[in-house]
Amino acid sequence: MKENNFNPESLMMTYGYKPELSEGAIKCPIFQTSTFVFKTAEEGKAFFELAYGLREKSPKEELGLIYSRINNPNLEILENRLSLWDKSDDCAVFESGMSAISTVLLEFLKPGDLLVYSNPVYGGTDHFIHHFLDKIGVHTIGVMPNQGIDDVVQMIQDSGKADKLAMIYLETPANPTNNIVDIEKFSQIAKQFSTEDRKTLVAVDNTYMGPLWQHPLQCGADLVLYSATKYIGGHSDLIAGAVLGNTELMIRVKTLRTFLGNMVSPHTAWLLLRSLETLKVRMDQQTKNAQVIADYLEGHAKVKKVYYLGLLKEGTADFATYKKQCSAPGAMVSFDIEGGEKEAFTFLNNLKLMKLAVSLGGTESLAEHPKTMTHAGVDEGQRQQMNITDQLLRLSIGVESVDDLIWDLDQALHKVHINTPLKVDQV
Numbered sequence: 001m002k003e004n005n006f007n008p009e010s011l012m013m014t015y016g017y018k019p020e021l022s023e024g025a026i027k028c029p030i031f032q033t034s035t036f037v038f039k040t041a042e043e044g045k046a047f048f049e050l051a052y053g054l055r056e057k058s059p060k061e062e063l064g065l066i067y068s069r070i071n072n073p074n075l076e077i078l079e080n081r082l083s084l085w086d087k088s089d090d091c092a093v094f095e096s097g098m099s100a101i102s103t104v105l106l107e108f109l110k111p112g113d114l115l116v117y118s119n120p121v122y123g124g125t126d127h128f129i130h131h132f133l134d135k136i137g138v139h140t141i142g143v144m145p146n147q148g149i150d151d152v153v154q155m156i157q158d159s160g161k162a163d164k165l166a167m168i169y170l171e172t173p174a175n176p177t178n179n180i181v182d183i184e185k186f187s188q189i190a191k192q193f194s195t196e197d198r199k200t201l202v203a204v205d206n207t208y209m210g211p212l213w214q215h216p217l218q219c220g221a222d223l224v225l226y227s228a229t230k231y232i233g234g235h236s237d238l239i240a241g242a243v244l245g246n247t248e249l250m251i252r253v254k255t256l257r258t259f260l261g262n263m264v265s266p267h268t269a270w271l272l273l274r275s276l277e278t279l280k281v282r283m284d285q286q287t288k289n290a291q292v293i294a295d296y297l298e299g300h301a302k303v304k305k306v307y308y309l310g311l312l313k314e315g316t317a318d319f320a321t322y323k324k325q326c327s328a329p330g331a332m333v334s335f336d337i338e339g340g341e342k343e344a345f346t347f348l349n350n351l352k353l354m355k356l357a358v359s360l361g362g363t364e365s366l367a368e369h370p371k372t373m374t375h376a377g378v379d380e381g382q383r384q385q386m387n388i389t390d391q392l393l394r395l396s397i398g399v400e401s402v403d404d405l406i407w408d409l410d411q412a413l414h415k416v417h418i419n420t421p422l423k424v425d426q427v
C-alpha cells in the first residue's frame with residue numbers, strides 16, 4: 001500500500017500537522033491567537049494578495065497565516081482532515097451547522113432564484129427557508145417524501161421559474177423519519193436544468209450519515225454540509241458545522257465566511273481534531289448497536305412501526321437507493337409507539353440510561369419526541385404528510401453496551417399502558 005492510499009481513519013491522528021513547527025509536540029496545540037506575525041512587510045503583502053484574490057497562487061504557494069477570522073492552524077488542519085473522508089478538494093468549518101447551511105444558501109441564492117428542497121429538512125433549515133429566503137424573494141419548492149422524480153421535474157417546469165433553478169437542497173436520510181432520496185437522480189435533474197452560464201448546484205446535508213456512511217460528492221452532489229455538532233464532534237460538548245466541495249465553490253464559501261465572521265473558534269477546532277481520532281470506532285459501534293435496537297423494537301408489541309434503513313425491505317425502491325448510496329444503516333432509529341402523545345411521553349419519562357434530550361450523534365444515547373420538540377415549528381399539515389405524529393419517537397444510539405440499552409428500552413416500554421385512561425394525578 002502506498003502512503004497516499006492510507007484510509008482516513010489511519011490519518012486522523014497525524015495528517016496535516018508538523019510537530020517540528022510546535023516544539024515537537026505530538027498533539028497539535030491550540031493556537032489561541034487572533035493574529036499572526038509576518039516575517040517581513042513583503043511577506044504580509046504577498047499573503048494579503050492571495051487572501052483577497054488579487055493575483056493567482058503560484059505553484060506550491062500556500063496561503064500564509066494572517067488573522068484567525070481568515071485562517072488559523074487548528075482550522076486548517078481540521079479542514080484538511082475532514083476533506084479526506086469525503087474526498088473533497090477543500091472544506092470550511094463553521095461555528096454551527098446552521099451557519100454552514102445559511103452561508104451556503106446565502107452565497108449561492110439571490111432574489112428571484114428558485115430553490116428546490118426535499119422534505120422533511122432539519123427544523124432550523126426549514127425555518128431559514130420559510131422565514132428568511134421567502135422574505136428576500138427566493139422562490140422555494142418543497143418535495144414531499146415519495147414524490148416521484150417525474151413529479152419533481154413537472155413541478156419545476158410548472159413553476160415558471162425553471163430557468164432560475166439555482167440549487168437543489170437535499171437532506172438524506174431526513175431528520176427525523178429516515179426518509180431517503182436518491183442523490184444521483186436529483187443530480188441529473190440539476191444537470192437537466194443547468195444552462196451554459198448557470199450550473200444548478202446540488203447541496204446535501206449529510207449530518208445523519210457522514211462522514212462515514214455516505215459520500216454525496218461521489219453521487220454527483222456539488223456541496224456537502226454538516227452539523228459537526230453531531231457525529232463529527234460526537235461527544236455532545238460543542239457546536240460546529242462544515243461545508244465541503246471543489247476548490248472553485250469553496251473559495252466562494254470561505255470568502256463569505258470571512259466577511260460574516262462565522263468561522264469556528266481555535267478551541268472548538270481543536271476539540272474536533274480530538275473527536276476525529278475516534279470517529280470511525282465510535283460510528284461503527286453506534287451503527288452496530290442501532291441495528292440490534294431496531295430489530296428489537298420491530299418485534300415489540302407496543303411498537304407500531306420502526307423507521308430504520310437497516311430494516312428496509314429488499315426489492316423496494318428505497319432499498320435500492322440505500323444500497324446505492326449508503327455503506328451502513330446509520331445510528332438513528334425512529335419508531336411509532338402504539339397510542340399517542342401520552343404513551344410516547346410515558347416511555348420518555350421512564351428511560352433510565354438513555355437521556356431525554358434533542359441533538360444526536362454523541363457517545364450517549366438520546367431520545368426525544370420530534371412533534372413537540374425538534375419539529376415543533378413545522379407546519380402541522382406538512383408534519384402529518386411526513387409522518388411526524390404524536391406517536392413518533394426518535395432515538396440517537398450511542399456506544400453503550402447494547403444489552404444495557406435494550407434493558408432500558410424494555411423497562412420503559414413496559415411502563416406504557418395502552419388504552420388506559422389518564423388519571424387526574426398523572427396529568
Ligand SMILES: *Cc1c(COP(=O)(O)O)cnc(C)c1O
Binds near residue numbers: 096098171208229
Ligand atoms: C443539528 C442539525 C443541523 C443544525 O446544526 P447545528 O450544529 O445545531 O447548528 C442541521 N442539519 C441536521 C440534519 C441536524 O441534525
